[in-house]
Amino acid sequence: MDARFLVDGRGSLAPTEGSSPLTGRSGYFRLQNTAPDWVVMLRSPAQGGLQPSRPRVVLAGDCGAFALQDLIAFLGQARWTGVLRVTSTSGERSLLLKDGDVRSAASDSSGDRIGEVMVRLGYVQRAALEKVLAEAPPSRIGKALVERGLLKSHDLYKCLNEQIAEIFHGIMLSKEGAFVLIDQDIDEKALTHNLSLSMNGLLLDSIRKIDELAQFRKRI
Numbered sequence: 001m002d003a004r005f006l007v008d009g010r011g012s013l014a015p016t017e018g019s020s021p022l023t024g025r026s027g028y029f030r031l032q033n034t035a036p037d038w039v040v041m042l043r044s045p046a047q048g049g050l051q052p053s054r055p056r057v058v059l060a061g062d063c064g065a066f067a068l069q070d071l072i073a074f075l076g077q078a079r080w081t082g083v084l085r086v087t088s089t090s091g092e093r094s095l096l097l098k099d100g101d102v103r104s105a106a107s108d109s110s111g112d113r114i115g116e117v118m119v120r121l122g123y124v125q126r127a128a129l130e131k132v133l134a135e136a137p138p139s140r141i142g143k144a145l146v147e148r149g150l151l152k153s154h155d156l157y158k159c160l161n162e163q164i165a166e167i168f169h170g171i172m173l174s175k176e177g178a179f180v181l182i183d184q185d186i187d188e189k190a191l192t193h194n195l196s197l198s199m200n201g202l203l204l205d206s207i208r209k210i211d212e213l214a215q216f217r218k219r220i
Helices: 068-077 114-121 126-133 138-147 153-172 199-219
Strands: 005-007 013-015 029-031 041-043 056-062 082-088 091-098 101-107 178-183
Touching: 068 082, 068 153, 068 178, 068 199, 091 153, 101 153, 101 199, 114 126, 114 138, 114 153, 126 138, 138 153, 153 199
Parallel strands: none
Antiparallel strands: 005 013, 029 041, 056 178, 082 091, 082 178, 091 101
């Protein structure tokens, strides 16, 4: 699903490790004209067929040429299940969707980490956060803070909701890069927290923030 390739200065394509996942896909392909962050090749002539195994990419696009808010609104209305992943110059962010609602979110941006959200909201002091991080893995920081009495469980819930909202807003602000829609089952038991946020609610809130920022910039 996440096989990596190297395109060298001569345009040669090679897997970075192990055997190539392109084995069995021999044939003639046409390279499509796309933005620099993604590569699309179409078999010519097409041979048809379906990809039965999951996860599988069912849609990919250019963030600079396709309005992500339209895609997000459609996914909510269609009650879609899977993952929306957006890669831009500000990092990679993803939303895990179940029946059109956001169940979880992830980001490789340091500002989107749950600990940073807690500090920004004033629920945890940075010194306390750093001390707990030295003793517990980042993936368990919320639970560790609650166990030490430094954070109340209902405040952790608020922080997790805010983290998802911020990651969602970061996706909405992506004006370049690429997005992929991944069709996959969602394992409810694997989810760290039982969250379910309305896609439409997150979308409306993000649009409001964008409008408010535009008005603020006008004034200054």
